[in-house]
Amino acid sequence: MNLLYFAWVRQKIGKSEEQLTPPVEDVASLIAHLRNLGPNYADAFADLSRIRVAVNQRHAGPDAKLGPQDEVAFFPPVTGG
Secondary structure, eight states: OEEEEOHHHHHHHTOSEEEOOOSOSBHHHHHHHHHTTOHHHHHHTSOGGGOEEEETTEEEOTTOBOOTTOEEEEEOOOOOO
């Protein structure tokens, strides 16, 4: 699974992307897994109202199913003006 981190999510985690094969089935369990990888991940995923997720470049919710070849991106909500 290819994970991508953007904006302040990238800054908190300390990398822009990584390859993982976590034992997860959906976005919610992936986030729970990531939170356990260390304090920087726990901090980045502490407030899920501040994070959006895309799976294979499509917005996804916590119940979105994941596969080993998926690309999962985490980014802050975008506001316009």
